[in-house]
Amino acid sequence: MKLKIKLILAFLLGVSLVKAQTNTYQFKRQITGVSTNWHSLTLPDGLYQKLNTGVDDLRIFGIKGKDTIEVPYLLKQRANEVNTAEIPFKQLNQSTIGDVYYYTFQLTEANVINQINLDFKQENFDWKVVLEGSNDNQNWFGILKDYRILSIKNKDTDYKFTKLSFPDAKYQFYRIAIKSNLPLTLTGSKTLRTDTIKGVYNEVKYQTYDLKNDTKNKETVIEVGLKTAVPISFLKINAQSDFDFYRAIRIEYATDSFKTEKGIEYNFSTLYEGTISSLEKTEFNFPNTITGRIKITISNNDNRPLRLSGLELQGNSYQMIARFDDLTNEYALYYDSENTLAPNYEIAKFESKIPSNLNSVNVGEEQKNPSYTVKVEKPLFENKIWLWALMVVIIALLGFFSFKMLKS
Template sequence: MMIKLKFKILTLLICCALGLQAQTNAYRYMRDLKGINTTWHSLTIHNQVFKNTKSGLADLRIYGFKGKDTVEVPYILEQSADQVTDRETDFNIINQSSNADGFFYTFQAANSASINQIKLSFKQTNFDWKTKLEGSNDNKQWFTILKDYRILSIKNNNTDYQFTQLDFTTAKYTYFRLAIKANEQPQLTAAKILKTDTLKGVYQNVAYKGYQLVNDAKTKQTMINVDLVNPTHLSYLKINAQSDFDFYRTLKIEYATDSFKTDKGIQYNYAQLYDGTISSLETPEFNFASNFVGRVKITIENNDNKPLRISSLLLKGPVYELIGRFDDPSFNYALFYGNKDANPPVYELKTFENKIPMQINQLTVGNEQNNPGFKVEAKKAPLFENKAWLWALMAVIIGLLGFFAFKMLKS
């Protein structure tokens, strides 16, 4: 009885070991990880990894090996994007007046507040006004925060654009007075006073081979095609554009999803990254959800205006960092990827993220190599495409027919 029990336990352990080892066979690529000497470590996902991973990095795995033992390392994947927090301040409008210099609105904060942004909404849909913003602690002595600050709204068949947000260096006052230079009474419908804090993420510049710019007089568009040096994740694009006059134009940023050959050469299918406006009133930089791209197309609607002068482009992508828990530093660990059928892993580690130390050592990630244990499962042909099975089935059918025929004749 004892011998049978030991045999079952041994068989179970062997099966478990083989099962864990088999987990790595589904991944085409691997990279050795060096420098593991404690429980917590991090590693940066390099651009070269992206081209061979599944969309969303769902197939990233870390396995450790020691002898016949295999372990899987739980991890958290983080994207180093900007983190923006808004804190709204309660206020009352205590005064609305006007004179030859314009229209005035005085806001009283519930408490002396530090703010750096005011968002305004107006009933009017077409206007171009200059504003002045002042601050005071006693509603008597005023200090200038903004001067000749332009707010604008345009709505017609070609454009639907608003710029009614005041941005300024953080100021702390009890009273804020807004002056609007306008030819008509501004109909202020809403105002938000905010303190906006931005925790800057870590981005890496994305190299591109160059760009091809075409000003199409027929479609009244400027089209810019950008080919990246290597496909990578992209989440930021800045256009250095100039004009002799103020401008505001509809802008669309797309990325190529696939390509196909035609008589006119290679053509591309595109998906949208960003849809908005490029304006002389705002810094021409655009943030969007990170996507893995190799080619970008920018389309600017000029309508009947002179095309903008484009001098350069700046592209950036987020840095992806993986934080893993290595329970046994004595194992040899490697990063595996390249499994199109993999689902995102589900680790309990995400629930206890606050337990991760603030200071974590970075690992050294080795060069990409083919996983020697990778196996491609051969697709099995349908049963009825197998000739042996067909002949066997026919033999069974003929045998059955003969048997029943013989029975009938005998009866």
């Protein structure tokens, strides 16, 4: 009899320990297909809208009998990785023929470059540039022709585009020719090599597209609603105009919403601030951010609004790399927990030892976590015992002071 009681108590204790670790998470998704120690899994789109800011409340638990094991993981997002290296060079000479200014550079060692940044003393210019390369400073080969650089500075705009971008080139000498009717002073230059390791981007579909040209504030405002909250990190705007343009642009994302008499309103935070220009690609990259709504504001000043014909959105899905120590456990992904701190797993210190080729596991449909409990703190005086005790104290005090007054 005593043995049976001990077994029952042990079972109940085991169940309580399991619940103690998982009872703060509202939702779970079963994980199947665990066949080795290391696996990867991609977070489903429907999960993001219920995660805390910073994605801190994600956990994987393995349960077997009365034992619960927390599975360590790394959370990755595969965005473009851009590496820029400055390549040493020296300026050989500067010359002028008519209204054309020539600048010749020599790299200190043979190397590949694909970008030259220029700085000028002058402001408010619009010049065309020719870039050539040579290995003997005698025979020159064309790299860029009629490449436009621009600077505009006034009370409304402070915009400069003086970056020469071109396909990878490997010459010892480079010559820049700029045609200008006014004196020109080059104050600085850099030769660079930019390498981009392509990330994995997913197209994000939007449900609503609301464009308004606000003539009073001289701006165009676009609000875009997504089907559900997902990560976004890239925006391309399809913008056309009969003339060149350069305008301030601000991209914001909705942080929360609230009801008003006019309907649902949103609070926004800034994702990106910069310039949209006909000289550059109308593409914008920003940190991967989970949201279900974005707002784009373009300042038109006294210009006609741009012709905007939709946009493209992309984002980097989050991928988990997890270590499953016991293959016989039943595993599940738990999430949506208040006041949960980000986990600190030691595998982050040994990332180089994680296998490179990982098989993916399956993540099931969302379920409510049956062990989820919400601890509600009841008001102190909701308890009848406290109320009766308080009444007794009050009556005793009233009686004491009344007796004292009658006695005096």
